[in-house]
Amino acid sequence: MIPRYTRPDMAAIWETDNKFRIMLEVETLAAEIQEEIGMIPKGVSKALRERGNFNAARIDEIEREVKHDVIAFLTSVAEFVGEEARYMHQGMTSSDVLDTTFAVQLQQSSDILLADLDKVLAAFEKRIREHKDTITIGRSHGIHAEPTTFGVKLAGHYAAFKRAKQRLLTAREEISVCAISGAVGTFATVPPEVEAYVAKKLNLKPETVSTQVIPRDRHAMFFATLGVIASSIENIAIEIRHLQRTEVREAEEFFSAGQKGSSAMPHKRNPILTENLTGLARVVRASVIPAMENVALWHERDISHSAVERFFAPDTCVTLDFALNRLANVIENLLVYPKTMMANLERMGGLVFSQRTLLALTQAGIAREDAYRIVQRSAMKVWESDGKSSLRDMLEQDPDVTSKLDKSALDAIFDFAPYVKHAGTIIDRALK
Numbered sequence: 459m460i461p462r463y464t465r466p467d468m469a470a471i472w473e474t475d476n477k478f479r480i481m482l483e484v485e486t487l488a489a490e491i492q493e494e495i496g497m498i499p500k501g502v503s504k505a506l507r508e509r510g511n512f513n514a515a516r517i518d519e520i521e522r523e524v525k526h527d528v529i530a531f532l533t534s535v536a537e538f539v540g541e542e543a544r545y546m547h548q549g550m551t552s553s554d555v556l557d558t559t560f561a562v563q564l565q566q567s568s569d570i571l572l573a574d575l576d577k578v579l580a581a582f583e584k585r586i587r588e589h590k591d592t593i594t595i596g597r598s599h600g601i602h603a604e605p606t607t608f609g610v611k612l613a614g615h616y617a618a619f620k621r622a623k624q625r626l627l628t629a630r631e632e633i634s635v636c637a638i639s640g641a642v643g644t645f646a647t648v649p650p651e652v653e654a655y656v657a658k659k660l661n662l663k664p665e666t667v668s669t670q671v672i673p674r675d676r677h678a679m680f681f682a683t684l685g686v687i688a689s690s691i692e693n694i695a696i697e698i699r700h701l702q703r704t705e706v707r708e709a710e711e712f713f714s715a716g717q718k719g720s721s722a723m724p725h726k727r728n729p730i731l732t733e734n735l736t737g738l739a740r741v742v743r744a745s746v747i748p749a750m751e752n753v754a755l756w757h758e759r760d761i762s763h764s765a766v767e768r769f770f771a772p773d774t775c776v777t778l779d780f781a782l783n784r785l786a787n788v789i790e791n792l793l794v795y796p797k798t799m800m801a802n803l804e805r806m807g808g809l810v811f812s813q814r815t816l817l818a819l820t821q822a823g824i825a826r827e828d829a830y831r832i833v834q835r836s837a838m839k840v841w842e843s844d845g846k847s848s849l850r851d852m853l854e855q856d857p858d859v860t861s862k863l864d865k866s867a868l869d870a871i872f873d874f875a876p877y878v879k880h881a882g883t884i885i886d887r888a889l890k
Contacts, residue, residue: 472772491655505542549647574782637668681749688742712791745770807848
């Protein structure tokens with residue numbers, strides 16, 4: 459976890475102390491139910507509640523000798539608890555504790571990420587309503603296509619993050635499982651009641667079939683979901699980067715007083731935040747393939763997944779948390795230039811009305827292929843003039859057009875209103 463891209467609440471979830479606290483809670487809850495069913499003497503869970511503790515440095519010291527992290531943890535806890543600690547971890551295997559703890563950490567991380575998504579959605583909604591009727595050019599292949607509104611443009615991204623939230627809720631549910639089933643998942647040394655009790659107390663569900671570990675297809679789905687969210691972040695980030703280009707300049711990141719854009723060129727206002735978001739998205743997506751490769755384990759388990767998850771689980775959650783908050787800030791403070799949008803839209807001499815002209819000619823009785831040819835020959839002249847001539851002027855000089863379309867018909871064609879009349883419908887559908 460790099461401090462530059464780390465927010466404290468998410469980082470705290472992946473700190474060693476939090477992991478050990480959850481592990482201790484898992485052991486304590488297991489002891490509670492094991493006392494009830496007569497597996498261990500009364501008083502063990504009370505001792506764990508009252509004296510249960512650990513020393514992270516001591517755990518590291520023990521692990522250097524025994525080469526086993528859970529044994530090192532249990533030994534450290536036993537040094538605080540005393541005699542009752544011999545009944546701790548009764549019938550359990552290391553993965554029972556580690557995988558259940560991992561599930562809790564992913565739950566905690568999900569809750570932060572869901573709150574982050576709410577911030578992003580709120581930021582989008584405000585700007586969508588603000589620019590519901592702000593006319594701008596829609597582009598396909600980077601080329602002017604037809605008019606839309608900036609509100610509609612943003613609404614598409616809002617809808618993506620709304621879907622992201624639903625996917626993350628589903629992924630959170632799928633990852634929220636507990637496995638306390640013993641050495642190869644047969645409950646031979648620890649009955650299912652223990653798993654059910656611990657699961658309920660931790661707001662988890664018992665794993666259906668855990669072998670010795672929680673199946674990693676659950677984790678693969680979780681991190682794939684985070685990867686898709688990252689891609690949605692990159693999608694809007696690239697849109698803003700394009701809109702901020704000097705030749706476009708329809709929108710740009712907020713540039714604060716005293717901010718510097720370049721060490722060499724004082725005039726520079728660079729899209730550094732959205733460029734950063736593009737890069738962070740790559741980091742988040744980098745976890746998806748390792749998470750999927752972790753699904754294939756030998757027989758009932760191996761530890762090929764373990765080191766991989768220690769790397770990417772905290773880094774991915776921390777990075778996505780930072781990226782979502784940065785994105786919310788970018789959207790909230792985005793500078794939007796409607797006049798430039800209109801100037802760019804009109805720059806190509808009305809070429810954006812070519813389809814409406816084509817349709818009008820077909821409705822006036824000209825075959826579509828002929829109508830396309832008639833409109834295109836005028837459009838290409840305007841294109842090659844770099845917008846110095848206009849499509850309407852060219853059409854008014856073409857007898858194939860004027861024989862079918864009079865001035866009022868052309869007035870109706872060269873009108874922005876039809877492009878924006880359904881903007882409210884689209885936006886309402888996205889925001890509902």
